[in-house]
Amino acid sequence: MSMNLTTTDQDLKTRLQNWLPKIVLAPSFGLVVFFVYGFIAFTLYLSFTNSRMLPSYEWVGWQNYERLFQIREWDIALNNLVIFAILYISICTVIGLILAVFLDQKIRGEGVLRPIFLYPMALSFIVTGTAWKWFLDPAIGIENTFHLWGWQSFSFDWIKDRDMAIYAIVIAAVWQSSGFVMAMFLAGLRGIDDELLKAAQIDGASNFNLYRRIILPQLRPAFLSAFVILGHLAIKSYDLVIALTGGGPGNATALPATFMYSYSFTRNQMGIGSASAVIMLLTISAIMVPYLYAELNEKKR
Amino acid sequence: MTVAAQENIVRTSQSVRVGIYLALIVFALFYLLPFGIMVINSVKPLIEITEGNMIALPREWTIDPWLSAWSTAQIGVEPTGLRPYFVNSIVMALPAVAISTALGAINGYILTKWQFRGATLIFGLLLFSCFIPFQIVLIPMARVLGVLNIAGTTYGLILVHVVYGLGFSTLFFRNFYAAFPNELVRAAQIDGAGFFRIFWRIMLPSSGPILAVCCIWQFTNIWNDFLFGASFASGSAAPMTVSLNNLVNSSTGVREYNVHFAGAILAAGPTLLVYIIAGRYFVRGLMAGSVKG
Numbered sequence: 152m153s154m155n156l157t158t159t160d161q162d163l164k165t166r167l168q169n170w171l172p173k174i175v176l177a178p179s180f181g182l183v184v185f186f187v188y189g190f191i192a193f194t195l196y197l198s199f200t201n202s203r204m205l206p207s208y209e210w211v212g213w214q215n216y217e218r219l220f221q222i223r224e225w226d227i228a229l230n231n232l233v234i235f236a237i238l239y240i241s242i243c244t245v246i247g248l249i250l251a252v253f254l255d256q257k258i259r260g261e262g263v264l265r266p267i268f269l270y271p272m273a274l275s276f277i278v279t280g281t282a283w284k285w286f287l288d289p290a291i292g293i294e295n296t297f298h299l300w301g302w303q304s305f306s307f308d309w310i311k312d313r314d315m316a317i318y319a320i321v322i323a324a325v326w327q328s329s330g331f332v333m334a335m336f337l338a339g340l341r342g343i344d345d346e347l348l349k350a351a352q353i354d355g356a357s358n359f360n361l362y363r364r365i366i367l368p369q370l371r372p373a374f375l376s377a378f379v380i381l382g383h384l385a386i387k388s389y390d391l392v393i394a395l396t397g398g399g400p401g402n403a404t405a406l407p408a409t410f411m412y413s414y415s416f417t418r419n420q421m422g423i424g425s426a427s428a429v430i431m432l433l434t435i436s437a438i439m440v441p442y443l444y445a446e447l448n449e450k451k452r
Numbered sequence: 453m454t455v456a457a458q459e460n461i462v463r464t465s466q467s468v469r470v471g472i473y474l475a476l477i478v479f480a481l482f483y484l485l486p487f488g489i490m491v492i493n494s495v496k497p498l499i500e501i502t503e504g505n506m507i508a509l510p511r512e513w514t515i516d517p518w519l520s521a522w523s524t525a526q527i528g529v530e531p532t533g534l535r536p537y538f539v540n541s542i543v544m545a546l547p548a549v550a551i552s553t554a555l556g557a558i559n560g561y562i563l564t565k566w567q568f569r570g571a572t573l574i575f576g577l578l579l580f581s582c583f584i585p586f587q588i589v590l591i592p593m594a595r596v597l598g599v600l601n602i603a604g605t606t607y608g609l610i611l612v613h614v615v616y617g618l619g620f621s622t623l624f625f626r627n628f629y630a631a632f633p634n635e636l637v638r639a640a641q642i643d644g645a646g647f648f649r650i651f652w653r654i655m656l657p658s659s660g661p662i663l664a665v666c667c668i669w670q671f672t673n674i675w676n677d678f679l680f681g682a683s684f685a686s687g688s689a690a691p692m693t694v695s696l697n698n699l700v701n702s703s704t705g706v707r708e709y710n711v712h713f714a715g716a717i718l719a720a721g722p723t724l725l726v727y728i729i730a731g732r733y734f735v736r737g738l739m740a741g742s743v744k745g
Contacts, residue, residue, distance in 0.1 A: 164646075168646055168647055169568075171646075171647045171648075172562040172568065173562075173568060175647075176558075176562045176574065178555075179555050179559050179578070179622070180574055180577075180578075182614075182615050183577060183578055183581050183618060183619070184577070186596075187577075187580075187581040187615075187616075188577070189592070190588065190589040190592040190593060191584070191588050191589070193592040194591055194592060197591060206591065206595070249475070250476070250479060253472045253475060256469070258472070258473070258476065264480055266727075266728075266731050267480045267484055268479065268480070268483055269727075270483070270487075270727055270731075271483060271487075272672075273672055273723045273724055273726070273727035273731075274487075274676070274720050274724070275675070275676035275693050275696075275719060275720065275723070276676070276678065277676075277678050277693045277696050277716075278693075278716045278717075279486075280697075281490075281696065281712055281715075282487065282489075282490050282713075282716060284700070285506075285709060285712075285713075286489075286506075291501070291709070292506065296505055296506050296507065299505045300505075326482070330483065358464065383583050383585075386585060387585050387586070389678070390678040390679065393678070393682075394678075394697055394700070394701075397701065407585075407587075408585065408587055408679075411587040411590075412590075415587075415590065415591060416590075416683070424591070425591060427587075428585065428590070428591075429588065431587055432584060432585055432588045435583060435584065435585055436580075439580060439583045440580070443576060443579055443580060443583075444576075447575070447579075
């Protein structure tokens with residue numbers, strides 16, 4: 152950006168121009184350093200103190216972490232997270248990919264269908280939860296409807312079943328997010344160079360091979376983005392569980408996010424709550440940091 | 453249309469195409485039904501819901517559930533309906549969207565056209581802030597809002613949403629401006645245009661699409677937020693999502709499902725409206741921003 156300017160006046164102006172971007176960027180940078188990284192440091196610190204209802208500054212070492220992993224509810228929360236994340240990510244990816252590939256076949260009415268697949272992502276998880284809570288409620292929702300239609304033995308009471316409730320949450324979560332994944336894959340598909348496909352077709356590649364060998368490999372960035380975005384959404388999942396089950400029955404659908412909230416703010420175990428938040432952050436970082444690092448480096452090249 | 457189909461690179465037979473259409477229609481029903489059934493049941497008397505079939509059309513149409521949800525339903529302890537909370541959410545979302553988008557635009561401009569040592573690191577820090585689990589900031593944020601004397605207020609929520617919306621808004625504009633030709637900026641510089649003039653005269657006029665994308669994204673996220681609202685603004689300052697949850701999950705009295713559904717549709721209304729009017733910017737934003745082609 153440097154220019155050959157001769158007079159000192161212009162020199163000063165240039166120097167000011169060089170500083171101006173940094174000055175303008177500073178407030179945003181300051182906000183993020185304080186409210187994100189400062190706060191992370193504070194919560195990290197609290198996780199090593201015996202804070203209960205209010206923050207305390209008495210150092211207790213690793214005690215909170217040791218106790219955290221002895222709490223049965225945390226164990227349930229982690230197990231639920233694994234089940235939820237695996238199913239949520241894989242089902243959303245499969246449905247999203249199928250929809251995107253189908254929509255990419257020059258479909259009549261794509262302009263109508265695409266917004267229909269996508270609109271749930273405009274809704275709040277609380278709204279989604281309100282709707283699905285009712286469908287999944289055996290007394291009044293889907294089960295009851297089938298009973299009224301005469302299929303008396305039909306049973307769909309996952310949301311009331313301690314062992315199945317977490318799967319009920321997956322259904323609602325997939326309903327909400329799969330259209331978003333569709334949009335990502337569709338964008339990827341539309342970005343593929345037609346010339347490449349034409350060349351492969353002249354070489355006699357079948358549709359199946361065209362997808363397997365040329366199109367899907369080119370969608371790798373979209374797969375990666377979908378995985379990362381869904382993965383971090385899964386770890387952050389809070390609203391949907393609160394709206395659907397409140398973490399119940401009992402604590403059968405507890406997730407780390409609900410655990411952290413209840414320990415920090417309703418059970419007055421802020422030290423343990425902080426420790427659980429730190430674990431959540433570390434889990435997300437394990438996914439996001441390599442991804443973002445690769446993204447940034449790739450863009451520089 | 454047949455011509456268009458033949459021009460398609462991947463050729464498919466007629467029967468395969470019928471199958472594809474069928475599958476797409478089944479999926480469309482899967483996405484539409486939950487909301488559609490909610491709409492149908494929001495105009496039914498409660499008795500038809502508890503004793504009847506959920507996908508049957510109302511025998512008797514009524515707008516009472518909507519009136520109740522809007523202005524008389526019991527939210528927490530007050531029979532105010534959702535109206536005051538709807539207003540809260542509007543008062544919260546509009547400034548938060550405007551401020552975070554404006555900051556994101558100028559940040560994106562700086563990070564692409566005025567690169568300096570450490571700019572990538574700053575962007576990395578901003579970017580990572582998009583993805584942190586917000587549980588990690590809840591406890592200190594509650595204290596800082598208390599110190600600033602804006603705990604439990606809409607102002608507090610505006611601050612929270614601006615801060616945690618900055619990462620995404622910067623990301624959108626940075627990716628958009630990265631594709632903007634540097635030559636134009638350089639030419640303007642040679643003509644003597646400064647930092648702000650280039651931004652106002654050259655960058656902003658061509659930023660229409662990304663402005664739309666960013667505003668829609670921020671508005672959707674901020675309107676739909678529940679965690680921050682529930683943590684920092686309970687009571688009369690609560691946003692729409694929090695009061696909807698209070699309405700639906702209140703344990704007292706008869707469960708008025710029809711009122712719950714009317715309330716849920718009211719809570720979904722603004723984001724859904726934005727989506728219907730400008731939904732293509734979602735997809736365009738995804739193509740332009742978050743997925744590398």
